[in-house]
Each structure stands twice: as structure tokens, then as C-alpha cells.
Amino acid sequence: MSKTIKLPIKPAKTTITLPKKAATSSATNQSTKQSTKPTSTRPVAAKPTSKFVQVAPKLSELHLKADSLSYSLIGAAEAITMVLNGIALPQALAKLFSNSNVEPAHRGAIQDLSYRTMRQVGRVDALISAMTTKAPEPALLYSLLCCALALIVEEDVALHPYAEFTVVDQAVNAAAAHPDIAHAKNMVNALLRRFLRERHDLLATVMKLPTAQWNYPQWWIDACKAAYPKDWQAILTAGNSTPPLTLRVNQRKTSVDAYLAILQENGMPAHAIGPFAIRLEQAVPVAQIPGFMDGLVSVQDAAAQLAAPLLDVQNGMRVLDACAAPGGKTGHLLETADITLTALDSDPKRATKITENLSRLQLNAQLLVGDASKADWWDGKQFDRIVADVPCTASGIVRRHPDIRWLRRKADAAQLATLSSRILDNLWSMLMPGGKLLLVTCSVWPQESEAQAAAFAHRHSATRLPAPGQLLPCAATDSDHDGLFYALFQKN
Numbered sequence: 001m002s003k004t005i006k007l008p009i010k011p012a013k014t015t016i017t018l019p020k021k022a023a024t025s026s027a028t029n030q031s032t033k034q035s036t037k038p039t040s041t042r043p044v045a046a047k048p049t050s051k052f053v054q055v056a057p058k059l060s061e062l063h064l065k066a067d068s069l070s071y072s073l074i075g076a077a078e079a080i081t082m083v084l085n086g087i088a089l090p091q092a093l094a095k096l097f098s099n100s101n102v103e104p105a106h107r108g109a110i111q112d113l114s115y116r117t118m119r120q121v122g123r124v125d126a127l128i129s130a131m132t133t134k135a136p137e138p139a140l141l142y143s144l145l146c147c148a149l150a151l152i153v154e155e156d157v158a159l160h161p162y163a164e165f166t167v168v169d170q171a172v173n174a175a176a177a178h179p180d181i182a183h184a185k186n187m188v189n190a191l192l193r194r195f196l197r198e199r200h201d202l203l204a205t206v207m208k209l210p211t212a213q214w215n216y217p218q219w220w221i222d223a224c225k226a227a228y229p230k231d232w233q234a235i236l237t238a239g240n241s242t243p244p245l246t247l248r249v250n251q252r253k254t255s256v257d258a259y260l261a262i263l264q265e266n267g268m269p270a271h272a273i274g275p276f277a278i279r280l281e282q283a284v285p286v287a288q289i290p291g292f293m294d295g296l297v298s299v300q301d302a303a304a305q306l307a308a309p310l311l312d313v314q315n316g317m318r319v320l321d322a323c324a325a326p327g328g329k330t331g332h333l334l335e336t337a338d339i340t341l342t343a344l345d346s347d348p349k350r351a352t353k354i355t356e357n358l359s360r361l362q363l364n365a366q367l368l369v370g371d372a373s374k375a376d377w378w379d380g381k382q383f384d385r386i387v388a389d390v391p392c393t394a395s396g397i398v399r400r401h402p403d404i405r406w407l408r409r410k411a412d413a414a415q416l417a418t419l420s421s422r423i424l425d426n427l428w429s430m431l432m433p434g435g436k437l438l439l440v441t442c443s444v445w446p447q448e449s450e451a452q453a454a455a456f457a458h459r460h461s462a463t464r465l466p467a468p469g470q471l472l473p474c475a476a477t478d479s480d481h482d483g484l485f486y487a488l489f490q491k492n
């Protein structure tokens, strides 16, 4: 059954596309006909930690105004360069912000630009390739071109957030301000102006490449087509959309109707999209969400909100949330019934997020750092209910993490499925007879989801209870959610 998520796991560190060819100013002046032959995008293994990452001047040391587009462009280019070196975008941004003391007020613009660029990497990479004869170097130069092109790549100029010539000027200023790429400011100017002159022809040429058309690596497009021959285009399209801000109402403190009224009073249009789910029409920082700090609501995708009701927890039960960080489902389970909950995660840093979330919700759980495929953390008392929100490729949440598709490798799904099957087998022995185990993934790859569930049920003669199965990512106005998989098992 195909329908749609869960929270981010750490993407594997290694696989992004780095340019094989670098730009030269003279190359940018070649005619479109000569140089716009479509070439495939260039997924190659990431280079080891680059010179840039180690020695680049801090953003704060560049002579740029922090509220200028040049500053955001070079900041985003630095983040994208880290992604090219295999670092996940959220970590890259966190590193950039702390290393360069970027003021909170200026982080949003860099973040938006970085995410926008990651959603367009396949296309802008093909455009750079079409306009150059060798890869722009250093990587920061390539990233700056990607960020600038991402702002002007739409054919429909009405969709551009800035005037095109402003983007060109600010990108040139950004290059000029950074000692590593100042030498290439004329090339930046030439390439971007050439794009503006020849946009139509250049786009018509590169859009023949699936990687440029869809903004995914070729292997990903092929895998999606093979798994979903009818739905692959809709799935890829949903993965390129900007996700909404969806809230989960804390039923211990308020109701959907009461909270919608609070939002209305605060001039924040929103509507219900699930039993506890509310979608805000306009995303805002969490600090601006009424009652967020008091635990009235949490941020959680609508599909992820299905876990707690599916697990059917009752007062007094012993419940294990086996891969719990940052605690989205932990919080929801505790909001649902008076249970004794153990929240386990193998990553100590991520586990601290569970504490933060539960303290905001004023709820309690036993927090453990440990490996769900082992039993060294277990007290030997079986659980009535277990959630196994296992580590996966996160292929169902690429709209929230547009870098994942470029960081993942084709073989990751099989490797993660092997780890998850060990976790599931181990957890099954910790479940009471008659108890229920919920398998969750935020993947759309069958080997991590339905094939995993079927093999597990077969190995353990487990009864499969009704569950949504594969929810495909969906970005419609009436139904908006990530791509999650749910299978529910009962121990006989």
C-alpha cells in the first residue's frame, strides 16, 4: 500500500556531487550552441576535508554587511561547500553559525538560501557544467555560483525573490570579499550574466537531463521509478516542495478547536489536517508559536502523528520507544496515556533533545543511551508496547532535508535495512506475549519498509495488525505529509 515520515537521521557522510569541470571567464563567453551540450551531473565521492573548511576566514571577518544579500550568499556558499564535503546541511549550518558568530537575526536568510540551493543542485550544477569547460575551483566558488543561480533559475521571473541584476551584483561582491575566490569575481559576473542572456536555451538544453529536470541523483530517480512505476513523478515532485509547518496539539493541555482559536486571535491562519494536526499557512520560528514553550503544541509532521494512536497505549502500560531522539513520538505517546515509558537512543547528543522536549511538555520518561540491537541496557522486564522508529535512509523526508538525496549512496538502504532487522529481532524478545510492536521508517525504499516488515513477520510468525503501510510523501492542500512507513505486529 502506498501512502507517506519520521524525523531526520544523520545522513551518511560521503557522497556528494562535486564539479569535475571548472569555469573560466573565457569559457563563459562561448556561445550557447557550442557549450550547452547536456552532460550528466557529476556525482563523485566527496573530497576529503578541504583546505577551505580548515583555513577559510570567518564570515564575520569578511567586509560585508550582515544584512546584505552578499553576506547571505557567501554564508550559504560556505554551508553548501561543507555539504559537498559530506556534512549534512543542518550540521553544516550549525557549524557555520557558531564558528562565525552569525547573529540569530541573520541566520534565517543564510538558511533559506542554503535549502533553496540544495533543492536546485541538480539543475544549477548542469547549468554550470554547460557554461564552463572545467570545474570552478575552489569548491567555495562552485558553491557561490550554485547559490546565486538558485535564486534566478526559475524561467518565471515573478518567482525570483530578488531582482536578477541584484543577485549578480551581490554575488560578485561576495566573491570579491572572500580572499579564496576574489580572483574569480569577473568569472562570477560573466557566468551569471551569460545565464541571464541565454537562460531559455540553456535551460532547454540541461532540462533534457533527468538529474537537472528532477534535481535528484540518477540512481535515486531510477530506484523511485522501479519501486513506484505509477507514482514516481509525484513522489519526486513532493520531495522538491517546501514543507509546511505542522503542529501536534497536546491533548493533555488543549484541543484542536481551542488551539485554532488561539492561532486566529494571534492572526495566524491555520487549519486542521489530522486528529491532532494543524498546519500553519505561514511557517514561523518556534518562538513565535503561541504556547509552544508551555507545551501546548509541538512541531511534528502529520504522518509522524499516526504512530502514537496506532500503538494503542493504555494507562499503566510499560512502553519502549527504542530509537527515540529527538523525542517527537515519545512526547506524543506520553500525551496520549499515563504510561511508564523508556526512551532509548544510541546517540547521546541527540538523546539530550528528548530531555529538552519532555521538559517543555512537562512529561517524564526514563531516558537511556544504548544500542537497540543489544540488551545491555535492559532490566529484563518485558514491555507491553514497543515503537521501533529505526534508522533509515530518510528518503521519505527529502523535502525537509534536500541534502539527503546527494549525501546518500544507493547501497545505504540495504545496509540500514540489515541494521534495522537486527534491532527488530532484538526488540521482539523484549515484548510481552500479546504485546504490540510498531515498525516505523521515514523511507520510501521497499527494502527498508514493506520488504523488511514481511521478512520480520515471517521470521517471528508475528501477526500483522492493520496499519497504513507505505505513506508516500504528499504536498496537497487537503493532505500534506512526509513519506513514512508503518507496520504493526502482535506477539502470539
Ligand SMILES: C[S@@+](CC[C@H](N)C(=O)[O-])C[C@H]1O[C@@H](n2cnc3c(N)ncnc32)[C@H](O)[C@@H]1O
Pocket: 006, 007, 008, 009, 322, 323, 324, 325, 326, 327, 328, 329, 330, 344, 345, 346, 347, 350, 370, 371, 372, 373, 389, 390, 391, 392, 423, 442
Ligand atoms: C528516525 S530517528 C527517530 C525519531 C524519533 N523516533 C522521533 O519521533 O522523534 C532514528 C533514531 O535512531 C537512533 N539510532 C540509530 N541507531 C540506533 C541503535 N542501534 N539503537 C538505538 N537508537 C539508534 C538515531 O540516533 C536516531 O535518533
